[in-house]
Amino acid sequence: MKTIIHVVQHLSPGGLETMVLNMLSFSDPHYRVFICSMEATSQHIVASWRQLVPFKHQIIGLNKPPGLSLSTIKKLGAVFKNYQADIVHSHHIGPLLYTSCALQHHHYPIKHIHTEHDAWHLNSYKHRLIQYIALQLSNPTVVADADFVRKKIHKIFKNCPIYTIKNGINPSRFTVGNKLHARDKLALALPAGSIVIGNAARLETVKGQRYLIEALQLLPSHFHLLLAGSGSMLSELQQLVHQYNLEHRVHFLGHIDDMPTFYQALDLFCLPSNNEGFPLSTLEAQACGIPCVANNVGGVSETLSTDSLLVNDNTAVTLSNAIQSLPYHGIHHNARDFILKHNHAQTMTKAYEKLYFSGENI
Template sequence: MSIWIQVVQHLQPGGIETMALDLQRMEEAHEQGVIISLEGTKQQALQDWPRLRPYANRLMFLNKQPGFRLSTLWKLVKLFRRWAVPVVHTHHIGPLIYGGIAARLAGVKVVIHTEHDAWHLRQRRRRMLQSFALKWVRPMIVADANLVASELKSALGFNDEQVQVIKNGVDTHSFAVGDKHLARQLLGLPIQARLIGCAGRLEPEKGQAVLIEALNSLPQDVHLVFAGDGSQRQALQRLVMALKLQARVHFLGAIESMPQFYQALDLFCLPSYFEGLSLVILEAQACGIPAVVTNVGASTEALCPRTGTLVEPGSAFAMAQALEQQLALKATGNPRQFVKQAGDLRTTARNYAALRHRYL
């Protein structure tokens, strides 16, 4: 049995963390994957994100405190040596610095690093740090979208041979078309309303306030439903009250059955200011739900061109127009078919497995 390690910054609900779990779940029969979270504790993570519970015995938490911690680096070096780890896969800059450097010091054969977005490289300090870490660790570099690959090459001077693209994928067996009426009953949502859904952390960069403001311009039978939690929940609820939209906005918090959430919708919306290649866009479309998303990051690569709509971020007026137009449209294509062709998890998992085995 071959042990392989993924290193993430934390294990909280999010796209990177979901991808790490999915890759572990889709590993090959002779592999045993472990995910190491630099931050946090297992008890808190399992409490905050019930989805982690089936994987609990293959999760480790280092509870790293803020700032650079040499002790965390040496913990990883000792762990990789003790387990004779052949493969380490890091996700984003913090895990690259700790997990990547530790892997090289421990003599790990295969080091893979996935970059999930590149907007942070616009900051000179982050760009220099990332460049140093990549040149020192010398991993196989993966971008999860064409846009991310292009920005990596432009910002850090890599060529096409040094950066390969493996696009994010979702499980199209789990995320599938379902019974809308039943899904709404189970989630306690209004049966007759036209429902627009949004999934993700409730944080400023996710732009949910713009979506709530847009609802104020939409017909009374249109409701919003949010899946997810975060630091902005109370602020968003105050905005809902100020606009007198309490009867039309539903906060579900963190829910375990995301396919059921998407199946309850008429339309999905992601109003973010920043994104990489977002899994939630793919998940909604895999359930047959068309999407309206902001034109940021690699969202264009995740959006079905026949059924989806792009809108510029930050404008409630533009968002309301796009949502109303999309709700009025008759289906002209199949977003699920797009995801099966361009964003299926099994293709993603096979491509990463090929990287893990390349030099073993």
């Protein structure tokens, strides 16, 4: 039986982490699959994210201290040895470096796959240097999760062959639902005839919730905004809502565990980010039949169906005009069909497994 170990920086709700969790869920039962988080202990990780409970025996936490940690490299190497890894799959630059270093001490071949989930960090010379060294150490097979990421990496590391495997979501979990029932489950007291816009992201400057609140003041009074997530910008965003007298139209929901219900409660999902890789939120919303308005950054354009709308900036005027231009009646089945065809987590997982074991028998 082949053993696959994913290496991530931390394991908490987020796009990259959800993608790895989906790969664990859809993996071939003939494989043993584990997720190794460099930060935190296994117990803390599982306690902090309920979705991980069914997979608690497949979670490994190294409890890495802050800063560069040679002991973590040794721990990671021990994990590869003790679990008899055949494949190690690193995600993002920190796990790439630690995995590449840990592999130097092994006396039997372990195949290294590395996925880049965005390319913005490569704007830093320091990060480019670290990535170059790590790639030289273990010579991994490199995968980009979006075409734009592949093109950016290729410009910097011209001699590095790169595959593209786009992220996928679980459409059995994110599915069409009843708007009114979903709003009841979220305990939303909305006036009849409300049009509900939603955003789910960390409340940080880069995610652009400020522009969405500014856009709301330009929209008719029956438009409401649901913000799911937490972060350092919460107080500032609440002050902005107060400044515009939008307290009765902007609803801060905090962290939401039941994301399918969140999307099902919406008429429209909006992603006004300043920076993105290949976002899962637009995939999840469309899988629930909800159209999206999204700023044209990173790989966002690769996630949208024809039912959704891409805008070239995230100013309040642009967002408000785009929001009003989309129809809000009924479920957008074309959006869901697009996700089923292009972004199913099972298809993504099988593509990776083909890359892991090409030419091999289980």
